[in-house]
Amino acid sequence: MLTGGGGKPDDAAISRGPPITPMMEQYIEIKAANPDCLLFYRMGDFYELFFDDAEVAARALGIVLTKRGKHLNRDIPMCGVPVERADEYLHRLIALGHRVAVCEQLEDPAEAKKRGGKSVVRRDVVRLVTPGTLTEDSLLDARRNNYLLALARARGSATDDRFGLAWIDISTGEFCVAESDRAALAAEIARLEPGEIIVSDALYADADLAPMLRALPAVTPVTRDVFDGATAERRLAAFFGVATTAGFGAFSRVELAAAAAAVTYVERTQIGKRPPLSPPVREAQGATLVVDQATRSNLELIRTLAGERRGSLLAAIDRTVTAAGSRALAQRLAAPLTDPREIGHRLDAVAALVDDGAARADLRERLKSLPDLARALARVVIGRGGPRDLAAIRDGIFAAHGIAERLAALAELPRELAQAAEALRRADAALAAELARALAEELPAYRRDGGFVRAGYEPALDEARALRDESRRVVAALQVRYAETTGIRSLKVRHNNVLGYFVDVTAQHGDKLLSAPLNATFIHRQTLAGQVRFTTTKLGELEAKIANAADRALALELEIFERLAGAVTAADVAIREAAAALAAVDVAAALASLAVERDYVRPEVDASLAFAVTGGRHPVVEQALARDGGPFVANDCNLSPPQPEGGAGRIWLVTGPNMAGKSTFLRQNALIAVLAQMGSFVPARAAHIGVVDRLFSRVGAADDLARGRSTFMVEMVETAAILNQAGERALVILDEIGRGTATFDGLSIAWATIEHLHESNRCRALFATHFHEMTALAAMLPRLFNATMRVKEWQGEVVFLHEVVPGAADRSYGIQVAKLAGLPPGVIERAKLVLAQLEAEDRISPARRLIDDLPLFAASRPAPAPAGDAALTTLIEALAALHPDEMSPRDALEALYALKAQLAKRDGDGQN
Numbered sequence: 001m002l003t004g005g006g007g008k009p010d011d012a013a014i015s016r017g018p019p020i021t022p023m024m025e026q027y028i029e030i031k032a033a034n035p036d037c038l039l040f041y042r043m044g045d046f047y048e049l050f051f052d053d054a055e056v057a058a059r060a061l062g063i064v065l066t067k068r069g070k071h072l073n074r075d076i077p078m079c080g081v082p083v084e085r086a087d088e089y090l091h092r093l094i095a096l097g098h099r100v101a102v103c104e105q106l107e108d109p110a111e112a113k114k115r116g117g118k119s120v121v122r123r124d125v126v127r128l129v130t131p132g133t134l135t136e137d138s139l140l141d142a143r144r145n146n147y148l149l150a151l152a153r154a155r156g157s158a159t160d161d162r163f164g165l166a167w168i169d170i171s172t173g174e175f176c177v178a179e180s181d182r183a184a185l186a187a188e189i190a191r192l193e194p195g196e197i198i199v200s201d202a203l204y205a206d207a208d209l210a211p212m213l214r215a216l217p218a219v220t221p222v223t224r225d226v227f228d229g230a231t232a233e234r235r236l237a238a239f240f241g242v243a244t245t246a247g248f249g250a251f252s253r254v255e256l257a258a259a260a261a262a263v264t265y266v267e268r269t270q271i272g273k274r275p276p277l278s279p280p281v282r283e284a285q286g287a288t289l290v291v292d293q294a295t296r297s298n299l300e301l302i303r304t305l306a307g308e309r310r311g312s313l314l315a316a317i318d319r320t321v322t323a324a325g326s327r328a329l330a331q332r333l334a335a336p337l338t339d340p341r342e343i344g345h346r347l348d349a350v351a352a353l354v355d356d357g358a359a360r361a362d363l364r365e366r367l368k369s370l371p372d373l374a375r376a377l378a379r380v381v382i383g384r385g386g387p388r389d390l391a392a393i394r395d396g397i398f399a400a401h402g403i404a405e406r407l408a409a410l411a412e413l414p415r416e417l418a419q420a421a422e423a424l425r426r427a428d429a430a431l432a433a434e435l436a437r438a439l440a441e442e443l444p445a446y447r448r449d450g451g452f453v454r455a456g457y458e459p460a461l462d463e464a465r466a467l468r469d470e471s472r473r474v475v476a477a478l479q480v481r482y483a484e485t486t487g488i489r490s491l492k493v494r495h496n497n498v499l500g501y502f503v504d505v506t507a508q509h510g511d512k513l514l515s516a517p518l519n520a521t522f523i524h525r526q527t528l529a530g531q532v533r534f535t536t537t538k539l540g541e542l543e544a545k546i547a548n549a550a551d552r553a554l555a556l557e558l559e560i561f562e563r564l565a566g567a568v569t570a571a572d573v574a575i576r577e578a579a580a581a582l583a584a585v586d587v588a589a590a591l592a593s594l595a596v597e598r599d600y601v602r603p604e605v606d607a608s609l610a611f612a613v614t615g616g617r618h619p620v621v622e623q624a625l626a627r628d629g630g631p632f633v634a635n636d637c638n639l640s641p642p643q644p645e646g647g648a649g650r651i652w653l654v655t656g657p658n659m660a661g662k663s664t665f666l667r668q669n670a671l672i673a674v675l676a677q678m679g680s681f682v683p684a685r686a687a688h689i690g691v692v693d694r695l696f697s698r699v700g701a702a703d704d705l706a707r708g709r710s711t712f713m714v715e716m717v718e719t720a721a722i723l724n725q726a727g728e729r730a731l732v733i734l735d736e737i738g739r740g741t742a743t744f745d746g747l748s749i750a751w752a753t754i755e756h757l758h759e760s761n762r763c764r765a766l767f768a769t770h771f772h773e774m775t776a777l778a779a780m781l782p783r784l785f786n787a788t789m790r791v792k793e794w795q796g797e798v799v800f801l802h803e804v805v806p807g808a809a810d811r812s813y814g815i816q817v818a819k820l821a822g823l824p825p826g827v828i829e830r831a832k833l834v835l836a837q838l839e840a841e842d843r844i845s846p847a848r849r850l851i852d853d854l855p856l857f858a859a860s861r862p863a864p865a866p867a868g869d870a871a872l873t874t875l876i877e878a879l880a881a882l883h884p885d886e887m888s889p890r891d892a893l894e895a896l897y898a899l900k901a902q903l904a905k906r907d908g909d910g911q912n
């Protein structure tokens, strides 16, 4: 998305017309180089925006639009934001999808003056602020990663295009690459939720991808050279200062192109600054559970359908105590694993900390007060760090060593924790000690504030500070002396930015200093209503001394800062790995804490097709009910293949009235699979999960209103995707599919869908429906199992027991539910009468008749391809034979007519 823009007066106008000021000339030149950004142009204590930028920003930020001078006889619109509050304004502009180029003054204005009256201060853009390249805490969510994603395509024939994805969080240094096919692409992007996506111009304009790309926030098209495959390897190697990228692992060409594009974009936006990125880590295809966007939203993994974190699975399970831990947990939840061994390693770590409560509590206590090491590191390395970031690194390294020791004391040290301990020990303790020596107790937010270096650390600095402070004492002494010599007891020495130090007396004493002999010492500067102000030579001298000493002290502090930042940069790899290890320990301890608190059990995860959950609970609903004091009814679910020797998994068809708990049951089993594969214990008494490779969850249209796109079409498109994609290892959750249309339509679609899942997809599935007629299908489909929600009827009322039991619901209890909802008694009575009448007329259920009449599964076996359409084949061949690049426009037009004629002939044939 290119926004901001505008504000670029046409070049021709610059050369003629009234002369423009040198400053405007500079502005226009810089703006022309950054046409797709709002330009923050530094002038003293403000960033100013001009022309269209000013109008866009004033509207977006609600700040005053003013004018400054004229350009081509028109007023120049202008608005400004104070430098100290720039972050806040940047945040709002970025959130609105703008990009901002920050243009700084590169020299002291005094330097410019020396070059002559007309010279402008040298300025240039030092950074492009874009949604995917943020580093400031104030611009970021502490608990979420903010990825820049580069997307590259390698053309294959027709449907087998390959996509390279490279994603970087420059605020933490994480850098990964992966390859994807067209079918899984959207799911991959959905899991990463990138803050910004870059694609080449060509891809951005591609007819196939455009609809998907345009629907995503913050997609930035960039010039093709950024994605150039020929130079990719070289650019990537250069970024990391290595001769070849071979050491990073084997990447495909399209992965290399994406990775190189990502680092090139980072370089272009950071302008000369190199964030501490880890070398790219390749994620093997199929290593993570594929969960598409619809399923993610529907299962409310990271946020609810309403878009909130509260109420999501993430919020329900997040017991981490650090921001980095929270990010790592969200990552795991967004991308559960598929390799049972890797999952086992994570579970081992959780189990060890479940067993050792003392260690768990101790580790969490140590982690609790930890700063965000990774983000502090990134800021220091990229030159945007402050004294508090150095302190964060100091504290992080010290804590890392303490935690490593605590881990070493564990009775058993599973692989994941052992690796973490090792990384923690590698963090540079000498560096932390040096930082501890250098930094003062109280630290300012910015290094320009000074005062962050501890007294006694650097003799030259102590000296400058002593001089500054001593001179201040001399000034105080001078006040006493002046009061004595003048006999004016109320005389004060004060300071302001205009006059510097000055002698301040009330108006009534002014004359005394203005006349001889005192006027030889006191030089008049200012007369106000009640005050008269003077300077003296002595005060002037002291002023200069103090200013010099203060300047020198600050310069020395900045030098020390640079030195320390340099030392941090030199140790960045070890610090980054320690930060990741701290996050991993936090996640393991948090998941252990959750397991103990909520009584979760370690799942058995293997490569089988089992899916057996005993006493399963819904992790989110359970906690919500617990808050209201209600019990959650645990339920079993068994989708394991019926034969012990293997075969495909089962499908459960769950019937029961509305509000009985069908949706909750379906989702809880999907969530248990997600939790198990992310390496968490699960809310159940026991669980055996054969890894799932793709998870699908769909809800009938009527339940989908929250997403504001409740159409039957969407429901069907999504169902189609499942039936086309789900394989044997998939887990499919279908909740009331077919509800968005007329009853018989809906029933027929649901019916055919189940048959297809059973016969073609052969996946494990849970299917909830209020069409209880469908339970008859179990008679024909051997792996279909009927389950129903138990309800009790009591004195004409329905009581939901939330218990899943074998069998079929014989009726919908719709009228009872309506009664519970408070429909007027007259309506209820009337409805009962109508129902009785309908039931009397329709003794034999339509489903029974279907079972009797329909040949088994004929419909769900793939139909043979329609008998070869010869005319169509001819048409395709004719099209394939064309070479547009070699045709003249006239040839092309003729070919087009010829094709149309063939088509008309074919349609004519077909219709008769």
Ligand code: ADP
Pocket (backbone or CB within 6 Å): 621, 625, 631, 632, 633, 634, 656, 657, 658, 659, 660, 661, 662, 663, 664, 665, 802, 803
């Ligand atoms: P359905 O899909 O059958 O209409 P839901 O799954 O939406 O029913 O559940 C309706 C309500 O019943 C939920 O909001 C929840 O509070 C409650 N509920 C569902 N399952 C259980 C359970 N196992 N134990 C306790 N309460 C439950």
Ligand code: MG
Pocket (backbone or CB within 6 Å): 659, 662, 663, 664, 735
């Ligand atoms: Mg439901």
